[in-house]
Amino acid sequence: MTETALLLMLVAMPFAGAAITVMLPTQARLAAARLAGAVALSSLALVWAAYSTISAHEVLRTESAWIPTLGLSFKLRMDGFAWLFTGLIYGIGSLIVVYARYYMAEEDPVPRFFAFLLAFMGAMTGLVLSGNLIQIAFFWELTSLFSFLLIGYWSHTPAARDGARMALTVTATGGLCLLAGMLLLGQMAGSYDLDVVLAAGPQIREHALYLPALVLILLGALTKSAQFPFHFWLPHAMAAPTPVSAYLHSATLVKAGIFLMARLWPVLAGTDAWFWMVGSAGLVTLVLGAYVAIFQHDLKGLLAYSTISHLGLITLLLGLNSDLAMVAAIFHLMNHATFKASLFMAAGIIDHETGTRDIRRLSGLNRTMPFTGRLALVAAAAMAGVPLLNGFISKEMFFEEALTAQAPVPALLAALPLAAMVASAFSVAYSLRFIHGTFFGPDPVDLPRTPHEPPAWMRFPVEILVLACIMVGILPAATIGPFLDLAARSVLGPEIPPYSLAVWHGFNLPLMMSLIAMGGGVALYMGLQKWLRSGPEGPPLVRRLDGRRIFERAMVTLSWRLARTGERLLGTRNLQPQLRLILLVALLAGGGAALVRGVGPGNMAPHAIDPIIALVWLVGAACSIGAAWQAKYHRLAALILMGGAGLVVCVTFVWFSAPDLALTQLLVEIVTTVLLLLGLRWLPKRFEGVGGEEAEVVSVARRLRDLGLAVGAGFGMAGLAFLVMTRTPPDLLARHFLERSYLEGGGTNVVNVILVDFRGFDTLGEIVVVSIVALTVYALLRRFRPAPDSIEVPEQQRLQAAFDAAHPARREGATVEDWLLIPSVVSRLLFPVIAVVALYLLLRGHNLPGGGFAAGITASIAIILQYMIGGAQWTEARLRVLPLWWMGSGLLLALLTGLAAWAFGKPFLTSYYDYAEIPLIGKAPMSSALLFDIGVFALVVGAVVLMLIALAHQSVRGQRVEEARAARGATPEAL
């Protein structure tokens, strides 16, 4: 297998497995577990297959272009350290899958669990195998995301939701800092490639940006690895199912921060800044975590704080800036993963079989669960650092390092071994508490379940891990030696200092420290027994130092109080102030720019004023102001005046050489007016003078302010337009289109050729927008509920009906039926004429004013006219329009015309044209753009008709509602 395939499979297989698992049915518990197990095990086999290459101190690499313009490539890279970590991820991952298969309850949606777990494995593998800084940050955030999903898996419990949210907030914020730090690091190294960065250590450490980059990267690493003061999220993440805790908090998530610090150790470490930041965070976390762990009553809480403490130990080792400490850190990282995973699983078994994790309620389980008890005893002893177990050896190495560390301040040299010893004594005490409190003492009373041994396969993963603890503890050099050597060499380079992996080094200082710590720990536990049995949860002295409360207060302040204050100060829920503000800003920006840059007169003399156009615009201005004046109380008048202004605009277009615009404007004007007329019926009646709201002083002031804005905007636009018009217009694009319109597009109407050919893609987008709008209008109106006071039949119709009812000679409803008899006959006669005009406009569009838009609107006007005159029922009985069909086929035709160009090896929407001789009609242009324009035509017909019919139908529906209500005698509320 090539290295590319191997690396890609390692990263891709878990994600693929997750995608399959998540689609399994909820009750497919076994299938999900088997799939997850198969993926984890086969990945582990792949990791093992890579060993032969890795053990020859080679680095596996694969690279493919990602964003070449930014110098970024997707790169996977596996050296000894990454190999070791991948092995941990999949090795412990496989055991977790087996364990979870038996742990998860009947009612849990298990496939989702395994899908999250696999995706998390993939993210972790991606992180450790990344060969590129940005990629590291990307997978880093993915691990935050999937750990959020895993911790919050039991989303029905508030604790899980809060814990997941806190973990995500803390680690993802750290992740953002990390990204910023990575960007700085990449800038300093000149490349984001990890190999280049690792080789640029000295250059980076002397760079001015070193310190900010270091702070940002450490913020990421320390939040992830739950180091003081960001440690508080980890205990709350214990709300997760125990397999998740066992996986995330032993081998993977929290080790990601450690991994990153070790990965970048050759680049970033070796300075005083590194020593102070990493070392002190590690030291405080080591001691504080161990201290708090003693006083936890929850088994998992105890393990959580113990994890924090051990992570502090590893961080401290990394902070010591010594090669041997680095070796010890990697060694302890592996040891911690094995004993902590087995302890978490043991805690899960106890919880599973007894129903509680409270140490005060548990006792004497050794009699009912002897085998689990022995396993937990060994693992806890490894955690405490008892000789002949793996924890002992790495702890001895740690003591050795604490004694020989080179600290910038000599006073620290004395404090360091002391702190190490105290923390070690604490860890003996809490390990003792875990075992003694749970498995020894009198028989337990009043447990939720009767304790018994778990299924053999649930214990199996614990057995494997405990076996590893013993093997490494007794024969370190033979078991873990080669792997540790590999990992250390890939971080430190080929020259690593000599170290000895032996159980017995003679009676030396570290051994004495171990003995003292052990004795102290036992004594401490004995002394505290009474306090622990009765005392409250949490440690004495520092109980008030609750990170969670500080975090929550900060979150409330940030996301609630600050947001509320900001909204109160700056926000408004009213539309008018917002619009006013936008307009004011626009005015100030325009005016300011004019003031700063200055405004000069244009270079062209204005044309002489034609009295006709002046007169036309006098009418236009009157219409416009009139519409503004009347829009509140006289809507119909305002609508008519608005139409007048639109006609003046239309005349202006035709006057100044834009026949296409004039045509489209005229047609759209008609349709818009009909549309608004249809809407008028549903608006509330409003009479001048009623309510008397206008008399208030505030109202007058508000109106004056708005008037000022309006006048300012008007003068601004007028001035701007005048200045633009009296300057020579830029002609770069105009020349291009004028020259090529006929020669390349085959049409003489340049505007149309631009629309359907040169910028056909824009037009395609535009008709898509039009169809979306039409569908939205249709959808909104399907659920339309008119206001109660608009439901009744309009006054006119009521009067006519009353007239019929009052005259015995007249049939009821007769007046309403044959209104506008003559116009309706005329309009029916006009229908085919308008249809022919529409067709004519469509066909000539390429060469003369017209085109798909204009033709489409014309055709829809023909249909609307029938609706207006004949009524919806009459028209629909004779003329079936299927607007959706028109729209769909129009869009398809336009698309297919564009796609057809591909068949001839041309880019999308390339047009083809020719002139064909057609009998009777003569020479006619035959262009593929015509097909496109037909598509536009059909779509516009469909969209316009859809909107107008949907609106017009509301009256019919309103009447039906009215009739139904009258028939049932129901109240409006009941409808």
Next chain:
Amino acid sequence: MELIVALGIGVLTGSGVWLLLRPRTFQVIIGLSLLSYAVNLFIFSTGGLRTGQPPILPQGGAGNLLEYADPLPQALVLTAIVIGFATTALFLVVLLASRGLTGTDHVDGRERDR
């Protein structure tokens, strides 16, 4: 000539802006229509005002800017007119739905607090 059209644009803008700031939805829809006339005219005017020179070429030839008006602003405005119609329709329906749901035709969906 330019002055007339510029003043026309100004009047349309002023009326449109005034209506845009009114509280009733119908006023706003009329205002938006007037404002879009103004904006369309303005975009159109950036190509310069020419009489009797529509950008319609003779068969088989290439045109130039001396003889023909600038077609580009016209194409832009043509698109704008159609889109403007679509948004007016959408706004009208939203306006009606809002009036049906809230019982008022105030732009905020509720009458101003007094």
